[in-house]
Amino acid sequence: MNVLLEAAAVRHPAARRGAAAAVGPLSLGLDAGEQVAIIGPSGAGKTTLLLALACALRPTSGRVLLDGADPWALSAAALRQRRGQLFLAPQVPPLPPRQRVVTAVLAGRLPQMGLLTSLRNLLLPTDLATAHAALDHFDLADKLFDRVDRLSGGERQRVGLARALVARARLLLVDEPLSALDPARAGQAMQSLVDGARECGATLVCSMHDVPMALRHFPRVIGLREGAVQFDLPPQEVGPDRLQTLYHGHLEELQGPPPPELPVLEPTRPAVLHCR
Template structure:
């Protein structure tokens, strides 16, 4: 799905009227099947951008086009149909604790099936092979009939990503999907996610705190700070100096003592850049 933002500005619904927008006027375009990482310090506007692209927050100013359609100019049925082509994977997946994993994964198909089939799936799930295959890509095939509350935090995050695969979105929006994963699992999950999107030609926008992970896995990187776009560059042009300016701290605090850390997988848990 193609995405176009023209001077898009977004405010939080609960924000003060005199407060600056959470997302400053932003202009950019994403091509069909493009994969983009969004990086920046906490509070930079990364999650707000994803929610705007998911049609969860209306523009305060400017325009958003998804596949040449303005979501906020559509009728209610047409907007629901458009939202069915999107998938927003939050950092903490909304998984009911007593729900079975298979049901949680197959919930990704709910926008494409009727109410009656949705209710029937709660008792007699269909699409078991698809759910099993999606879980298998994240190393969770043996958890198909496990209860969600018996999973670790990292397993729940991977169940949320498996749900995204089953949803088959044209635009996949992923918010910090690796926070509960160890480095090996994080690398495997990110490779699986981007590969699955390439197989289906889906556009991906993923917010990440793990800068080396973003640079290794995404050909294009957006840098946000205080709601404003600081750079929009190919990953090989994101220099330590740009990162230093983006995070307002020394590069060796972000990725080790030398820029070569970009070229090799981290050997220790990913550093959090939150302040």
């Protein structure tokens, strides 16, 4: 799905009427199938931007165009249909505690289901293989029939990501997908999400707290501060100086998992360094 923001300004969902915009005015374009990480300090407007892209917040000025159409200019029925092509994964997945994991995962397909099919799926999930395969990407296949309230916080977050993989959405919007995961799980989960989006041709936009992970997995990184784009670059051009400027006053948020240890070279083997 193509995304275009034309001088779009968006208020925080909890802001009072007439309050200043949390994002924008912002002009930005994303091509169909792109994978983009949005980084920035707390309060930068990352979540507000995702909500605007998900058609959950209407811009106070400007436009957000999805495949060239303004969703807020559509009829109510057409807007519901457009929202069915999107999937927003919040930082804390809204998983009913007594629900089984398989049902929670397959709920990602509810927008494509009719009323009777969705009710039947609550009682007797019909696509166990799809749910099992999605969970297996996140090492949770053995939790297929467990109840959600018996999972750890990190397991619940991975269930939310598995639900994103089965959603068949054309635009995946994921808010802080790694906040409850340890470094080893985080890397695996991020790779599974990126690979899954690529396989189905979906546009993927992630807000990321873990800056090293964003630079490692995304070909395009947008730095957001106070609702404005500070840079929009490939990861190899996002150096320490840019990051320190972006996180000025919030440098503690730049702490991420340490890079992997470099291999020890044999003394007799010449080493060639390539510097960018």
